[in-house]
Amino acid sequence: xxxxxxxxxxxxxxxxxxxxxxxxxxxxxxxxxxxxxxxxxxxxxxxxxxxxxxxxxxxxxxxxxxxxxxxxxxxxxxxxxxxxxxxxxxxxxxxxxxxxxxxxxxxxxxxxxxxxxxxxxxxxxxxxxxxxxxxxxxxxxxxxxxxxxxxxxxxxxxxxxxxxxxxxxxxxxxxxxxxxxxxxxxxxxxxxxxxxxxxxxxxxxxxxxxxxxxxxxxxxxxxxxxxxxxxxxxxxxxxxxxxxxxxxxxxxxxxxxxxxxxxxxxxxxxxxxxxxxxxxxxxxxxxxxxxxxxxxxxxxxxxxxxxxxxxxxxxxxxxxxxxxxxxxxxxxxxxxxxxxxxxxxxxxxxxxxxxxxxxxxxxxxxxxxxxxxxxxxxxxxxxxxx
Numbered sequence: 001x002x003x004x005x006x007x008x009x010x011x012x013x014x015x016x017x018x019x020x021x022x023x024x025x026x027x028x029x030x031x032x033x034x035x036x037x038x039x040x041x042x043x044x045x046x047x048x049x050x051x052x053x054x055x056x057x058x059x060x061x062x063x064x065x066x067x068x069x070x071x072x073x074x075x076x077x078x079x080x081x082x083x084x085x086x087x088x089x090x091x092x093x094x095x096x097x098x099x100x101x102x103x104x105x106x107x108x109x110x111x112x113x114x115x116x117x118x119x120x121x122x123x124x125x126x127x128x129x130x131x132x133x134x135x136x137x138x139x140x141x142x143x144x145x146x147x148x149x150x151x152x153x154x155x156x157x158x159x160x161x162x163x164x165x166x167x168x169x170x171x172x173x174x175x176x177x178x179x180x181x182x183x184x185x186x187x188x189x190x191x192x193x194x195x196x197x198x199x200x201x202x203x204x205x206x207x208x209x210x211x212x213x214x215x216x217x218x219x220x221x222x223x224x225x226x227x228x229x230x231x232x233x234x235x236x237x238x239x240x241x242x243x244x245x246x247x248x249x250x251x252x253x254x255x256x257x258x259x260x261x262x263x264x265x266x267x268x269x270x271x272x273x274x275x276x277x278x279x280x281x282x283x284x285x286x287x288x289x290x291x292x293x294x295x296x297x298x299x300x301x302x303x304x305x306x307x308x309x310x311x312x313x314x315x316x317x318x319x320x321x322x323x324x325x326x327x328x329x330x331x332x333x334x335x336x337x338x339x340x341x342x343x344x345x346x347x348x349x350x351x352x353x354x355x356x357x358x359x360x361x362x363x364x365x366x367x368x369x370x371x372x373x374x375x376x377x378x379x380x381x382x383x384x385x386x
Contacts, residue, residue, distance in 0.1 A: 005319030042069025069149035081141020089151030117353030177353035192260030297332030305344025
């Protein structure tokens, strides 16, 4: 058996023994509400994870970000070997009060609760796996765990830190949850977010005048959404359309929030350009139109380095009898920033999650052990393949 398989077996035994503690940490993390705009909650989750990593031997720093929770940077050095960057996030999509009606719970082999899969069980799993790796002397080189507070908002405040750490890394491992069936993410498409705003004069509906802000933007919905490809590999979606103040007042303001998805950098740039062109063409003498935003996460292309990391994961899972397959994902993550810089990157290394970002979100408990052992084997095996 090769090193990846042997390491995975050793770690699986440790993680199985420590599973009650890992689930207890997950429960504590889920109980702390940390929607992206809840800076206190986001910082509290970061502090809890930082404390776990400090107990494992990491040196932990916390850094305040403008208008967001704390960014947590945990560093570890263990002799010669590659520099690894592990990415995670402490925020969730769930607003304050969600946990009151949907608390952490275990039902057989599943756990549920707001943010349990995206990504609090992932964080607890990683802490356990790294503690086991270091305790057994199986992690060589340098590792930085970066826990960002605004991933669900596009990591706008954290992107400089992510890219700075990625440039200093030989490989990046991202802790997003695995998809059902054991999917590991080896590539992602580009993601964009744009806002189209229209502004014109306000008047009563009985007063004469020209086009309203709502009327100027309304035709854009169909025009923008028609930009997508037939197979949906490229897509433009108008997620929200707001306008007007009262029934009897001609709308003086309106705005569209637009989501972009594209398989590669070239098609992403083309979509962004066409959205801008069509939006600006909607302007009239009375109504001004402006566009902001663009591609928020670059495409993450499958690379030879990613293939090497996937090979380690494959050997680890084979030794454990765990399912695994390579997956390309339309959604973005912080892994995209590292991959776009040419850093070998593997994503989706957390436990298996179903129905992410819905109230049906749940994590398969056995996968916390299996996926944790695989994650640890990849972190350990990177010194051989890179």
